[in-house]
Amino acid sequence: MFDEDGTLDPLLKFLLYAVITLAVGKMLWEWLAEDVGQRITGDLWGLIADQLPVLLLLVRILSFLFGANTYADADDMFVAPSGDAIEADVLTFKMKQLSSMSATGFEQACTDLLARDGFRRPRRVGGAGDLGVDITARDDEDRLLIVLCKQYQSPVGSGHLQEFNGTARPHHGADLPIMIALNGFTQPAIDFAQHHQLILMGRPELKRWAHGEYLYDVLGIQSTAQ
Structure with missing residues (x-):
């Protein structure tokens, strides 16, 4: 029903749109089918009053579809949504947004996330x-982070490591x-990274960070501070 980012499945969204369209169309047809004189003398307001619960439900559905789950960003698509566990002004990304970015946009998104976390002088x-x-x-202990971003559609192999x-x-x-x-690492790549103390962020970790x-x-x- 919901995708990796917790948003409604596109097929279910389409079905909801269809139901909403049919409901609105039925209301309009009933209204237009009435005598014009009756509409002018007050039946329009009666129809609205009769359909008010339906209208309120449609408003709530549209708010869910286009409100709290809407994301936009300055480079490709970033967002600062509100939530129970995350402050309203915290920068976040959906995984599907990261997947749809250009390679440069993906690097910039990771740079912005470092800035969000308080790292000093993050530069792409x-x-x-x-x-x-x-x-x-x-970081705040003056340790240098060197980050390499791979937005590949398949897992990264040991050659890149x-x-x-x-x-x-x-x-x-x-x-x-x-x-x-973005899509993780092969097992040989993971083994190589462990042997050489390279830090890997695969898809599950990237999702949590994003x-x-x-x-x-x-x-x-x-922290290395004593």
Whole structure:
């Protein structure tokens, strides 16, 4: 019924639209079929009064479909919705929004999430010749995050991890080398990352981060402060 982000399934949305259209059409037909003189003398208001519960229900359905679940953003699509567990001004993304972004938009979304979490000087630096880095940032202990974003439709393989391992620490001086993959990693890639202490954010972790959780809580990264 609901998708990965908790929104209504598109087919059910379509069915609701159809029901709403039929209900509104029936009301209009009944109204237009009445004698014109009767409509002018007051039957219009009587019809509205009779159909008020239906109208209120339609308003609530439309509010659900187009209100709290509507997202928009400045680059591709970001949002700051209200919720019980997340403050109203917290930046969040839906997974389907992240999937539909351009590669640059996906990198920028991750940069914005780092800024949301209070990381210092988050910058998107990805591009041709980036040598395995899309985003840089520092945490409150001045540790350097080197982040590589992969928006692939399939899991990221170990070859990409090997390249990342060859530049993240030796070339960029990363304290925390993090690779983000929209659709996760292959098992050989996971094994390689564990052996070389690379930090991976797969789809489940990305979803939690995008939906409002703090990056280090999602990744299980502890403070080094004594």
